[in-house]
Amino acid sequence: MTQPRTSAVVVRAEVTTDAISAAELAKAVEHRAAGAVVTFDGVVRDHDGGRAVTALTYEAHPSADAVIAQIAAEIAARPGLRAVALVHRVGNLTIGQTALAVAVSADHRAPAFEAVRDLVEEVKTRLPVWKHQAFTDGTRTWSNLA
Secondary structure, eight states: OOOOOOEEEEEEEEEEOOOOOHHHHHHOOOOOOOOOEEEEEEEESSSEEEEEEEEEEEOOOTHHHHHHHHHHHHHHSTEEEEEEEEEEEEEEEETTTTTEEEEEEEHHHHHHHHHHHHHHHHHHHHOEEEEEEEEETTTTEEESOO
């Protein structure tokens, strides 16, 4: 008798300085038993709080890779999921570049959408990454600080 699958495969969970792509993660999580592949592509926008942003820098605590791996593993343990990929970029980013990419494959769409939403929210809540934004007026601010 075959043992039931207890957890989705985490194909990627990391913090990187390299460019990232939600489309590439979607390909990485493809599974022949999956009826849904859902992605999130969090890109750097040109405004924040009514102020124009020119660029930003993300910095991570040394524990960030372990934290993102833990988040991915927790969500991957849910029933009905097939594969999970979760990547956050650090370093200097410009407007339009991807800062956070997520992809999940699942047997059905509802668990895939829920998993992607929860992965994003857990990253925002738990990942020790800080954002230093530059504004058009020459000022800079940090956010996501404890």
